[in-house]
Amino acid sequence: MPLREPPLNAVRAFAAAARHLSFTRAALELHVTHSAVSRQIKSLEEFLGVALFERRIRQVTLTAEGQQFFAEVQPALAQIGAAARALQSQGPARAVRINVRPSFAVRWLIPRLPSFVERFPDIEPQVVTSTVMPEEAVGSFDIAVRRGLEGWPSSMEVQPFLEDEVLVVGAPALFKGHPLPDLRALASHVLLSARTRKDDWDAWKKLVGAPRARPAGRLQFDHLHFVLQAAVDGLGIALAPTSLVSHDLASGRLQSPLPALRMTLERYYYGLAPDAAPEASYVAEWFEEMQVEGRAEGA
Numbered sequence: 001m002p003l004r005e006p007p008l009n010a011v012r013a014f015a016a017a018a019r020h021l022s023f024t025r026a027a028l029e030l031h032v033t034h035s036a037v038s039r040q041i042k043s044l045e046e047f048l049g050v051a052l053f054e055r056r057i058r059q060v061t062l063t064a065e066g067q068q069f070f071a072e073v074q075p076a077l078a079q080i081g082a083a084a085r086a087l088q089s090q091g092p093a094r095a096v097r098i099n100v101r102p103s104f105a106v107r108w109l110i111p112r113l114p115s116f117v118e119r120f121p122d123i124e125p126q127v128v129t130s131t132v133m134p135e136e137a138v139g140s141f142d143i144a145v146r147r148g149l150e151g152w153p154s155s156m157e158v159q160p161f162l163e164d165e166v167l168v169v170g171a172p173a174l175f176k177g178h179p180l181p182d183l184r185a186l187a188s189h190v191l192l193s194a195r196t197r198k199d200d201w202d203a204w205k206k207l208v209g210a211p212r213a214r215p216a217g218r219l220q221f222d223h224l225h226f227v228l229q230a231a232v233d234g235l236g237i238a239l240a241p242t243s244l245v246s247h248d249l250a251s252g253r254l255q256s257p258l259p260a261l262r263m264t265l266e267r268y269y270y271g272l273a274p275d276a277a278p279e280a281s282y283v284a285e286w287f288e289e290m291q292v293e294g295r296a297e298g299a
Contacts, residue, residue: 006047013040014052015077018062018070031281095124096279099141102129103224104268107244108162109145116286123279131196134271142273142280145287148266158271159284162243162291165262166200169228169245169254170237180237180257187213190236194224200239200263208261228254241265 016026017037027034045052052066062070100109105127116125130137133151134144145161152158168180170189178188191201198220204210219236221227228245231238232253240254242262248254270287272280 004047006044007040010040010044010047011073012077013037014044014066015070015073017041017053017060018066019074021060021062023060031284094122094277094279095126096143096277096283097126097128097141098283099128099130099134099137099144101131101146103228103244104145105129106225107228107247111247112290115290116283119286120279120282123282125283138273142276143270143283144273145268145270147268149269152269152271155274156271158269161268161270161287163267164241164243164265166204166239166241166265167256167262168237168258169240169249169256170231171234172252172255174234174237175255175257183208183210183258183261184213186210186215188216190217190219191215192227192230192236192238193218193220194227195220195222197224197239204239204261204263207263239263243268 013026013030013032013036016029017023020026020029023037023041024034027037030037041052048065048069050065051063052069053060054063098109109127113125113127116123128141130140134141134146134156135151135153137144138153146152147164149158170180174189179185180189186205193201205212217236219230221230224241224244227238228240228248230236231240232248245254249256270284272284
């Protein structure tokens with residue numbers, strides 16, 4: 001009777017856990033639960049008839065048999081991956097539809113997409129902009145990003161994404177002519193706002209204790225990305241989400257004269273559609289990496 005081959009999923013779980021020496025990190029890499037990794041490795045140990053890990057409190061280490069098995073398995077898995085990538089490169093690009101609001105697309109997603117394309121050259125990201133909630137757009141995306149937990153289909157499991165807050169921003173040239181050293185100077189500026197976030201200025205002023213004074217003027221636009229472009233062009237000052245102006249602040253296109261006076265916003269969440277293309281998991285992985293990089297930049 002020929003010998004059975006070990007289950008490949010269990011071998012992948014073992015290799016990930018052996019590489020990280022952590023079931024938790026292996027679960028994150030494979031996008032499964034900690035208990036799923038533990039069950040896979042347990043089934044592999046039963047199949048082989050040997051213990052592959054020594055399990056300690058909050059730590060696992062490889063046994064001698066585990067070290068030997070990992071030394072043989074890791075190159076084999078790498079060869080399988082290389083063979084798959086070679087075949088994929090011969091076929092058409094695989095598409096994944098990313099559904100976001102227009103302002104998020106222009107100010108957060110598109111400036112960062114080059115890093116995704118460089119890392120996953122065989123995946124074609126298709127950016128779909130929409131202002132409707134994900135539950136109204138089911139079928140038109142593989143992965144979506146929105147603020148808050150409202151408006152998601154019950155069939156989707158959403159994950160917390162970017163934390164966010166607003167702060168005052170404007171063009172450097174504007175502040176040269178009209179400095180904004182404190183809240184009293186707000187009265188000398190034109191306030192820019194979006195129709196979809198028209199109450200932000202009143203809420204922010206109440207939060208920071210700004211004096212009640214009529215501004216030099218007000219300009220309102222349909223969408224937030226128009227507001228931010230107007231701020232870059234020196235038409236006035238805006239309350240901008242930090243998630244959407246990080247590139248502008250880093251490049252010097254915008255400045256924040258009152259950086260400590262911020263108002264917390266609902267955080268962003270992302271979710272994969274139930275019938276999402278397999279490539280959507282790579283976008284989710286990339287989102288998580290961008291989130292970590294964002295925290296490091298803000299530290």
